[in-house]
Amino acid sequence: MRSPLFPTQEIGSLAKPRWQLMGQRTEPLDDAAKADFRAWDARTHFAEEMPAERAALLEGRPREVGPERVRDLGAMFAIRFLEDAGLDRVYDGEARRIEMYEYPIRQMRGFRFQGHVRSFDHKYYLKAAVVDELRLERPYHVEEFDFVRLHAKAVPKIPLTGPYTLADWSYNEYYLARQKGWKGRGARRAAQREFVVDLARRAIRPTIHALIERGCRVIQIDEPAAGTHPDEAELVVEGFNAATEGFDAEFSMHICYSNYRDLLPALLEAKQCRQWAWEFANRDTDGHDGYAVLQALAEYGDTREVGLGVVDVHRDSVESPEVVRARIARAVRYLGDPDRIWVNPDCGLRTRSLPVARAKLDAVVRGAALARADFSSPRR
Template sequence: MKTSIIGFPRVGELRELKFATEKYFRKEITADELEATGYALRKKHWQLLVNQELDFIPSGDFSFFDTTLDTAVSLNLVPKKYQDLHLSPLETYFALARGYQGEAGDVTALAMKKWFNTNYHYMVPEIDDETNLELVGHTLVETFKEAAAAGVKTRPTILGPFTLLKLATYHGEKQAEDFYQAAISAYSQLFTELSEAGCEWLQIDEPALVLDLSQKEIQQFEALYQSLLSEKGTLKILVQTYFGDVRDVYQELIRLPFDGIGLDFVEGRKTRDLIEQYGFPKDKILFAGIVNGKNIWINDYQQSLNLLENLGSVAEVVLNTSCSLLHVPFTLTNETSLTSEVKDYFAFAVEKLAELNDLKKISEDKVASQAIVEKNRALFKKERFTKNERLKQQLEKLTDADFIRLPVLTQRTAIQKEKLKLPLLPTTTIGSFPQTKEVKQNRAKFKRGEISEAEYTVFNQAKIAECVAFQEEIGLDVLVHGEFERNDMVEYFGESLDGYLFTEKAWVQSYGTRCVKPPIIWGDVSRSKPITVAYSTYAQSLTDKPMKGMLTGPVTILNWSFPREDISLRESTLQLALAIQEEVLDLEANGIEIIQIDEAALREKLPLRQSDWHSEYLDWAIPAFRLVHSKVQPTTQIHTHMCYSEFADIIRDIDNMDADVISFEASRSSLTILDALNRIDFQTQVGPGVYDIHSPRVPLVGEIETTIHNILNKLSIEKVWINPDCGLKTRGVPETEASLKNLVLAAKKVRGGV
């Protein structure tokens, strides 16, 4: 039996790629030096996979920003406005990813969306009627040759044409099917070049096959690959799916002349049933995704072996991960603060390679490997922690009334308008301000014990005072304290909650150079002390303007943590909701009149199939948010914020969260969310982001004015708030200050013209 992975983390064991790329952005290193870092990382990772005795080693899973963008660029999907900058290929690539503002011109970045049901973000390709889809980049072939020169035989991987064209945004009359023939030609050319280079296998990722597909899309997929696979020659093609099952297209998939089919047995609820019902072709290899690529808990070897035994009777099987290991941290080796007893329960990317190796050895010789199985089983039988009986009783006592806030929204809106006396188009920010080097150093010194808690607090209070003064100076209406004490919007809360574990270097790529360090839900979660009250009340004492209390909501805390697998996601979320509810009520009791409870990741664990949305997720996720704020006074205004995702199809559920104000990241999607709001007569006040904070460019006053007018063309002015797309934590101070000044000026100009 052979082993395989779909992809490997590319940022490096210690985020080497992140730091090198950011140095390039700051012009501290050259493009050649950045390329050299990329090559060194690729070579290091390939050798690591060789040392772990992996049979199918991927290439092409590396990227300086995003592999979807890489595929788009290699197929000439570069809109004219970026080509007209006449920059170098690498500079054009980063202009697509981050926007560009300089001597060559001024362009915004491509739209960015969540990658299926993960916290990874991909760049959305843009296609218009003049787009000439053709193979112009040969990076995949060059990388294959690069690995071969280093003595490593790899299986190149590329995003498939069906998924690429399904995810793209179209400007004009043409749609995906109009570019299928060009895609066939381009991918066929790639087949030829890879074959000539000595490549044996090519992995084509088609994750869109796990979505709800129409009959037309199924027919298009089948026709696309009938033509494409006729051009593969001696090259063996693996079609790889992940994040779910392929129930809509399984029968077509097994009929097509693929050499291998990769299926997800972790999130694919019906994958096993499909094989049992329809069989699996003897002339194809099944790449069975049985090692979880998205969570960090150890694999249950006995369960995996039972599955492999059943599969072995119907197909030749390759042991595989359920998805790319991009979604988990690099290695447990650097986690010195976790005890060995705790680490026994976890497997990061490198450790998952060892799990594949273990399963391979066990399947080949069960007798010789019995000790490995017994050690693994012992961990699953062992009690990890003591359950929280008080919390259990709280959950059991919840009734429907605990999830309903009174009075109703329309009555609260009138009460809050009278209480807060805010102007039309009130201006605010989403919460965080830039985390400068000195802010990070202060936090690091405190964590290392080099300064006292009093010294740490004094520094943060000084930064808060500066932040409040700046906001008052430029004329923002609702202020924030800047969050200088917070490392991460989830980790910060987890550190003050019982039931969490924390890592030191377990970073996971979120987008580009942005990495997050998800905490681990180890046991029952509860709040033992106030978390944000002291800094929020201090900030409020500095101003007469409303100061927002800033919290992270229970669904986002769950979705941006590594969750438990021994209880349901619903139960974990309700535990978190009760903890955050206590914090909300403490803030209110201490005079904070506006409280923002961010649910940035609300959609993240939404099932990819619409038929499962409510029964498996929304029916408990939305009430969990309502539980957090159901007991506050009508005068307390509840805000929430949501990050890049496609919310249009669940917009009614979002309205049912019963917040008073919701802000959306919207600038990269051209405010398309507004049409969805209008379709259902959205009741909640809204703050669509008026400029993109994920780009370093400073929006002009006129540009923001235009955006505000576009918003007011679709929404009543009484419902609209003016704010940036997201928190400002990752931005620099000069660009942040300039952007916010322009935001306030634009809002005042529009307000004055009403």
């Protein structure tokens, strides 16, 4: 049996602390931001390795630090925040990223941002169209990874937005224009396939290569758009395989808020995917067993690891360690093998305040420990 049983990990983003946002704008910290900084530093010692930056920020001299070093400090904060919670795999809470779409797209040529599109109410996101041949300017997230590798004590796991999601969240002009005749369903599907595969080969793959060269061993490919068009699950897989084929690293695929059954069995063709990191806790409510969908993996005979979402990132109420333990136990029943289970939040915790995020991570770690004791006992 692998040791320890039920290892823990994060999935992606954390909320940026107020002091980081103010510091990036070179605004002097207000009292609340200073108090927050001091409280977390006392708890996790995140600023110990950056004493000059700590002093400058707390003494009202943010310009001496500058936005880039503030981001470094933000990354250091997230690394220690996650390590202090006791996770086995960590990253930097995506402290340097604005979001998961715009940044990667801006590292490529061939895209043109078109304007804002409504997500809901008065919330918008910037959306680009691929208008020309796609070229990566340079592999991205590499310096970010270097920083984490240098400072993290736990194993770093980097999240990368997958090719299918980058394509789905963009407009497709270039590839669609190459289709002859009426741009109906068949033409759109063919154009999207070309787009996804090009993104995988020309942008994601060189980035993964560069990350592995720098020592990256664990890579999470985020494909939140996968569940949006269940009939395109094969395209999700084609993109994943094109991006990861032949690389020596541990790959996982993160999908959330989807009907996973609709994506099977197509997803199972993701050859290099060692772990499914999926959301479950959000749907585990009101007598509905959110983990029952794991039976589908068993039905198809899939024996990969599962990154088990055990806390809901969309609610402030914090799950107890006992709830987490019970969820793990149910997953073991469905999968039949405790060794395959990693324990994590459903998704990135960025929408939760840092105290709530930390409380949920504590529940993840303590719940996993309870389950570990249960399954390590002679009665198992």
